[in-house]
Amino acid sequence: PYVNTKDILEKANKEYYAVAAFNINNLEFLQAIVEGGIEKKSPLIIETSEGAMKYAGMGDPLRGASLFVKMVREFADSLDIPIALHLDHGKNFKYIISAIKAGYSSVMIDASDKPLEENIKTTKDIVRIAHAAGVSVEAELGKLAGIEDNVASSESVLVNPDEAKYFVEETQVDFLAPAIGTSHGAFKFKGEAKLDFDRLKKVKELTKMPLVLHGASSVVQEMVEIAENYGADFGGSKGVPSDILKETVRLGINKVNTDTDLRMAFVAGLREFLQNNPKEFDPRKYMGTAKTYVKKVVSDRLELLGSANKA
Ligand SMILES: O=C(COP(=O)(O)O)N(O)CCCCO
Ligand code: NA
Numbered sequence: 001p002y003v004n005t006k007d008i009l010e011k012a013n014k015e016y017y018a019v020a021a022f023n024i025n026n027l028e029f030l031q032a033i034v035e036g037g038i039e040k041k042s043p044l045i046i047e048t049s050e051g052a053m054k055y056a057g058m059g060d061p062l063r064g065a066s067l068f069v070k071m072v073r074e075f076a077d078s079l080d081i082p083i084a085l086h087l088d089h090g091k092n093f094k095y096i097i098s099a100i101k102a103g104y105s106s107v108m109i110d111a112s113d114k115p116l117e118e119n120i121k122t123t124k125d126i127v128r129i130a131h132a133a134g135v136s137v138e139a140e141l142g143k144l145a146g147i148e149d150n151v152a153s154s155e156s157v158l159v160n161p162d163e164a165k166y167f168v169e170e171t172q173v174d175f176l177a178p179a180i181g182t183s184h185g186a187f188k189f190k191g192e193a194k195l196d197f198d199r200l201k202k203v204k205e206l207t208k209m210p211l212v213l214h215g216a217s218s219v220v221q222e223m224v225e226i227a228e229n230y231g232a233d234f235g236g237s238k239g240v241p242s243d244i245l246k247e248t249v250r251l252g253i254n255k256v257n258t259d260t261d262l263r264m265a266f267v268a269g270l271r272e273f274l275q276n277n278p279k280e281f282d283p284r285k286y287m288g289t290a291k292t293y294v295k296k297v298v299s300d301r302l303e304l305l306g307s308a309n310k311a
């Protein structure tokens with residue numbers, strides 16, 4: 001069934017596991033993710049960025065949002081696993097309202113680059129509107145390093161746990177993304193991978209609410225090798241190691257945003273197939289391996305996060 005993200009995350013919060021939130025821009029990634037969820041009998045959170053809404057809607061974000069709601073609902077309404085649709089990194093009021101109007105389960109208001117009081121004010125505005133429409137809300141505190149979609153945040157600003165408690169009390173958000181040292185993309189760490197577990201622990205103790213990890217892709221070595229075998233150059237790529245990811249779940253992370261790992265798996269499959277099948281031009285065939293690899297990465301992640309058999 002098509003459900004509210006909050007329902008999925010409240011259960012995960014109670015039972016101390018995490019649910020992956022996978023980004024999509026098209027049908028093929030959605031198919032591969034749903035197949036992984038079916039295989040693992042796992043709840044799924046599908047998420048789209050504002051760029052994805054524009055991309056799918058050919059420039060019209062409301063049309064894009066409506067298309068994603070229709071696609072996701074079509075799958076969700078016909079399956080036993082709970083599926084939610086979430087707007088990732090909502091920064092633009094128009095896009096957030098479009099997602100709510102189209103029927104998204106939840107929206108993120110990302111005002112993490114603003115001073116605290118402004119982040120609170122903006123977030124409160126969105127919470128009021130979203131909750132009136134039965135839509136749940138995610139917000140972010142602290143700043144990831146790396147490129148956050150359209151905002152290049154130069155250095156990571158880690159969450160202040162006391163500020164987090166104040167923030168959630170003031171805003172009534174449903175789930176919170178505390179920055180604890182991750183960043184978006186395939187180049188997360190220069191040296192050793194390290195996250196601030198202590199801050200995470202404190203945020204969980206103080207808020208007791210579902211928490212979100214952004215920049216949580218692991219950069220799956222198997223996919224890097226296949227892609228590089230067929231012409232890709234992913235030198236220097238490094239993600240969040242599986243054992244570190246598991247520790248964040250043990251400490252209270254319940255939603256794990258994953259985009260880069262699926263992108264790398266898809267392109268690995270695409271490169272491999274195209275190189276080995278010069279005569280083929282049926283998209284169902286030349287995107288077949290790509291979808292299979294995405295499904296594999298999805299299934300492994302659902303297992304690792306503990307959401308398998310939790311549907
Ligand atoms: O936090 C994440 C996932 O980050 P990643 O998959 O790059 O680790 N997202 O919000 C997905 C969109 C960011 C661009 O990749
Ligand atoms: Na999000």
Ligand SMILES: [Zn+2]
Pocket residue numbers: 089184214215257
């Ligand atoms: Zn993110």
